[in-house]
Amino acid sequence: MRRTGWNSMILALMVASTAIAHPPESGYHLLRKYALSPADGSAGEYFDYIYVDSSARRVYLSHGTEVRVISADDGSLIGNVTGFKRDHGIAIASEFGRGFVTDGANGKVSIFDLQTLKVTGDVQAAPDADCVIYDAASKRVFAMSGDAKSATVIDAKTGATVQTVGLGGGPEFAVADGKGTVYINLEDKGEIVALDSHTLEIKSRWSVAPASAPTAIAMDREHRRLFSAGRNPQMLVVMDADSGKVIQSFPISSGADADAYDPETGFVFVSTREGMIHIFHEDSPDKFSVVDAVRTEYGAKTMGLDAKTHNVFVDTADFGPPPAPTPQRPHPQPAPVAGTFRVLVYGR
Numbered sequence: 001m002r003r004t005g006w007n008s009m010i011l012a013l014m015v016a017s018t019a020i021a022h023p024p025e026s027g028y029h030l031l032r033k034y035a036l037s038p039a040d041g042s043a044g045e046y047f048d049y050i051y052v053d054s055s056a057r058r059v060y061l062s063h064g065t066e067v068r069v070i071s072a073d074d075g076s077l078i079g080n081v082t083g084f085k086r087d088h089g090i091a092i093a094s095e096f097g098r099g100f101v102t103d104g105a106n107g108k109v110s111i112f113d114l115q116t117l118k119v120t121g122d123v124q125a126a127p128d129a130d131c132v133i134y135d136a137a138s139k140r141v142f143a144m145s146g147d148a149k150s151a152t153v154i155d156a157k158t159g160a161t162v163q164t165v166g167l168g169g170g171p172e173f174a175v176a177d178g179k180g181t182v183y184i185n186l187e188d189k190g191e192i193v194a195l196d197s198h199t200l201e202i203k204s205r206w207s208v209a210p211a212s213a214p215t216a217i218a219m220d221r222e223h224r225r226l227f228s229a230g231r232n233p234q235m236l237v238v239m240d241a242d243s244g245k246v247i248q249s250f251p252i253s254s255g256a257d258a259d260a261y262d263p264e265t266g267f268v269f270v271s272t273r274e275g276m277i278h279i280f281h282e283d284s285p286d287k288f289s290v291v292d293a294v295r296t297e298y299g300a301k302t303m304g305l306d307a308k309t310h311n312v313f314v315d316t317a318d319f320g321p322p323p324a325p326t327p328q329r330p331h332p333q334p335a336p337v338a339g340t341f342r343v344l345v346y347g348r
Helices: 003-021
Strands: 029-035 050-053 058-063 066-071 077-082 087-093 098-103 108-113 119-124 129-135 140-145 150-155 161-166 171-176 181-186 191-196 202-207 214-220 225-231 234-240 246-251 256-262 267-272 276-284 287-295 303-305 312-316 342-347
Touching: 050 087, 050 312, 058 087, 066 087, 087 140, 098 129, 098 140, 108 129, 119 150, 129 171, 140 171, 150 171, 181 214, 191 214, 214 267, 225 256, 225 267, 234 256, 234 267, 246 287, 256 303, 267 303, 267 312
Parallel strands: 050 303, 087 129, 171 214, 214 256
Antiparallel strands: 029 342, 050 058, 058 066, 066 077, 087 098, 098 108, 108 119, 129 140, 140 150, 150 161, 171 181, 181 191, 191 202, 214 225, 225 234, 234 246, 256 267, 267 276, 276 287, 303 312, 312 342
8 A cells, every 4th residue: 555545544543533532512502492381270380301202293391280292393382281280201102192191299190192182091100100111112101109119010002000010219210221121210229220121020230329319311222321310429320231330420510300312423411400411422332521511591400302303402490489498398499480481492
């Protein structure tokens, strides 16, 4: 090979090495802001999980007594799923034309029709029913209840309860690998449990140290990497989904409540109550780098990722002073102001 050929090869290798060592800046910034009206029948303002159905171009927003459904493209209102006392998580089983919503205050999971957005049935769950996910491998829905330290398992096709599984700790959020395993954060134990979605047996139980109090969890399914965000200390932990080995950990701001992984860009996102979206990059399955920390607004702790546009949705409201402390809540958070609910869209 001529010297010019060698020089070109060396230059190409240098460029590739630099790209891996220094991933590009995220470029994420506020694109749009949607102000939404108060929830019907709600005495105050409350919001929780966000679910983005990228294929259907819908964003499902947990909003107190309702689930608000808006367009992922322009924020226009598609409709509302109503009849809740205080809803939390949303799961979508598109192949059965059904959605599932947890109502923690009523201790149930409601099933709704994706076309009409009408509730078609309820499934009894434990009090404090919170996170809910759909596992395509087993065709089952898993609803987590922190107070009961259990998961209610539902057949997505029939709507029948399959089993209630004791988890040995309070679950916060879960993610399915699509191959028959559901990974669940146990906030009070500082652990992740790996649950077989077919046999409903716990296969593994791993510590998330050096993090603790894990809340949000996401997954790179191709490379078998878990991303668990903890609140005490405030850290994101990258783990091997097969061995539970901690690969890397990173400090984050306070109040982590959601994270997401984008397989096309290699970005890992973590949103926090403090008003920050932390962005990391998967340089390789064993090497992750800090890319960005995008300032949002206080309270914008829940998040959804649009896999088509790579936009990130968070929601929040204005906040007043915190309520008076109680024995049950000695350190209450500032209270959101009714009628100020809004969605913020970040992208490049």
